Amino acid sequence: MGEISVRAGGAAGDGIASVGETLAHSLSRMGLHVFGHNAYQSVIRGGHVWFQARASTAPTHSQGDACDILYALNKETADVHLPSLSRGGTVVFDPEKFDIPASQLPAGTKALPVKTLEIARKFTSQSILQNAGGLGATAFLAGIPLDVLQASLADSFGKKKGDVVDWNLGASADGYAFAQANSAANDHAVAKAGEPKLLMTGNAAIALGAAAAGCKFLAQYPMTPASSIMHWMAAHSRDIGVVVKQAEDELAAINMAIGASYGGVRSMTATSGGGFALMVEALGMAGMAEIPLVVVESQRSGPSTGLPTKTEQGDLNMMLGAGQGEFPRAILAPANAVEAYRAAIRAFQVAEEWQTPVLLASDLHLSENYMTVDRSEIDLNVEIPSLFxxxxxxxxxxxxxxxxxxxxxxxxxxxxxxxxxxxxxxxxxxxxxxxxxxxxxxxxxxxxxxxxxxxxxxxxxxxxxxEPPRLEGPADAPLTFVAWGSTVGAIRDAMVTLAAKNVATNLLQIRTVFPLHVDVLEAAIDRAKTTLLVEANYSGQLGRLIRAETGRHLTNRLLKYDGEPFYPYEVVGKALEVLGHGRN
Amino acid sequence: MAGTSAPSVAPTVGTLLPLIGKSDTKPTWCPGCGDFGVVAAVEMALKRLKIPSHQVVLVSGIGCSSNLPHFLSSYGFHSIHGRSLPVAEGIRWANHTLTVIATGGDGDGFGIGAGHFIHTMRRNVDMTYVTMDNQIYGLTTGQASPTSMMGQKTKSTPAGVIENPIDPISLALAAGATYIARAFSGDVKQMADLVAGGIQHKGFAFIDAMSPCVTYNKINTFDWFRQRVYKLENSGHDPTDIVQAWQRSLEWGDKVPTGLFYKADKPTYEDLEEVLTAGPLANQPAGLKGRESLLDEFI
Structure with a gap:
């Protein structure tokens, strides 16, 4: 199995997301499975942001733990991320900007100084071009062929042509050549593994799935991490015939969507927890008046404004209880881009068939990170029945x-x-x-x-x-993970690591959080030898729901509410602890 | 009832179809309520314009006046408090062949729904909004409303209101509505003319219908208005002149102008939304069948 993780970090405004997306796209075009993790802050300039592209010949379900190559655009990146550099890894930096003393390098790692600013000055006085040289050097170390890198880089400028594109291609080639002349590729460097894969965020998958399901109207108010659903739909609005309305607030957004649904089109709104809180009264109206409606709730860390650019699964209680009185609803919880695409289609089908609101629960980790999908996994030919x-x-x-x-x-x-x-x-x-x-x-x-x-x-x-809960992995495994939503990704990766340690585990994925499929769930829990509930919230909200609905109390818990996604090593460590193996 | 032709949400042409009439639900308003005049004016206007009842959607929020859609034979949406306008906008954009009329009270429209009021006007959505403005909260038994006058004593303001009322007319002028009128329930004929004009107007038509609450507002009564109202059309007002409209909008006290304050021709939201130029959204094809090229951007 070939696998490599490449990380780039700097300040907001440095173009880190572009560097990371270009690397991720290059790797997915090589036919590798890729997970691209975009970590950012609620600032437009400054602060610290980073992107990790993890690529493998085997499926990648999360950002992984360490990195093999670190491209540090500033000293803070080196300080924060060098401890994560794996043995044999390389840090790329520009000695004109800062220095990395040998004493700071973890054992078995090395530094590759690349004069990215000097390379950039050959083309322009704009310092942002330094990224291209660093990108080129990083790509060489990762095993990305120069032509693949340059095609991704050129495509990232869209239809733009001219000097800026040429400068970027030139500087990336120079950085690439410098690294080639002064360093060997990383031991984990990858090679082309097959046909190009699609690389999409969870939000793009949701928007695409909605349009494929026949959505004709999206009303939304900007809120991280749901906004890019509106961005994708707005960019394609005229082409695919979907009216996109940026509303004055979330109250208007959901009520417009309800009006449009009553008026005869499939409709959707999308938001995060704060906006969903404002939508709650209208959600009940859709239930009462029996109006089909799809609401995407992409969770971020709360409470209140919380950590706007960080992930959490803290809104389950709110989604379950949203609205005065009682009305039927469904809450679907996809874990990755393919599941998100299919969940969006199912959400429309369920809303329409049962004439009631359906919630699609996402979170920042799923909504905004990049995941590869095989083209064959996205079927656009969805049957769309008449609304009459x-x-x-x-x-x-x-x-x-x-x-x-x-x-x-x-x-x-x-x-x-x-x-x-x-x-x-x-x-x-x-x-x-x-x-x-x-x-x-x-x-x-x-x-x-x-x-x-x-x-x-x-x-x-x-x-x-x-969809009822699904058990994956060996049925008789000594440990059963229980999880919902994007948390499943780190668990799937952890299961691979555990299997390599001869520790068999399986995963009970709750794909529909409400209504819970109680019979299936009870049987699965009763069959499990030991369970471990994994959730990104403080109180174990799914665990509480399962206990209320089934009487089964899942006492082993790995709960996380620091805003960061689960890392596979955390899941591995907890699983070994629960099984009494101790951490090795 | 029309026969069993294949359903279509497009307008049916050349067929005699039932016009709007009263439904089998009787209004539950207090005897003498101003809202009886408003429902009569809306019915008269729609009949005069010969718009078939299946082509009309009446949308309301919550409050005494928001029960109005139940009393006529068209389609309707009795939504939640303050949200009639976004619901109405969604309906318009789903099918812009429909005649969409939002109705509701002053609390619904200028209090809890004030944000939507402003934004719907600036979009110039092609619809009509009739507020039944009684300057009081009726259904919750008599609290101050956003249009209650300074000093008015209510259950929630026993010492009198100490905040300035909203002036819906000048607010509408500022927000960009393109048809702005005031009517009075004591003159149903004039109100029907103004509502009909609003329905015919291409753009957002706002009619503030002064509709006295005979139970909870002992100040702004039918008599109070009768002593003060005068008609703009009889006083040399030019509704195409926004400066004159501003001046007239400031008149409230000894004299209360009724009639058309302002009218302008501007593109509507539906004109400018390119997707809708292909016809009513509800009749457009849906889905992405055969659109595999859309996936290329993800490579």
């Missing part, structure tokens, strides 16, 4: 007609003779409100009970339309 579920028949139309499934025929405005009033008030089968002069009258008290039962009865069907 009812024909005019000349009889009294009942929008909220009682049916065994709880789903009633839905007409759209503009259809002749099928008018109805969508209401946030309690209503009867025809949509007439029973909330004022009828409330408390025995016949209408009974009606209210029936209408609640009709709506809540849809939950059984929603359970059948959503």
């Amino acid at each position: 579920s009812v024909q005019p028949n000349g009889h009294d139309y009942k929008r909220y007609q009682y049916t065994p499934s709880g789903v009633s025929p839905r007409s759209l405005p503009g259809q002749v003779g099928l008018q109805w009033i969508a209401g946030s008030d309690e209503h009867d089968e025809k949509g007439h409100l029973i909330s004022d002069v009828k409330s408390g009258i025995p016949v209408w008290v009974a009606e209210r009970t029936k209408m609640m039962q009709k709506r809540m009865g849809k939950l059984a069907g929603i359970g059948r339309s959503t």
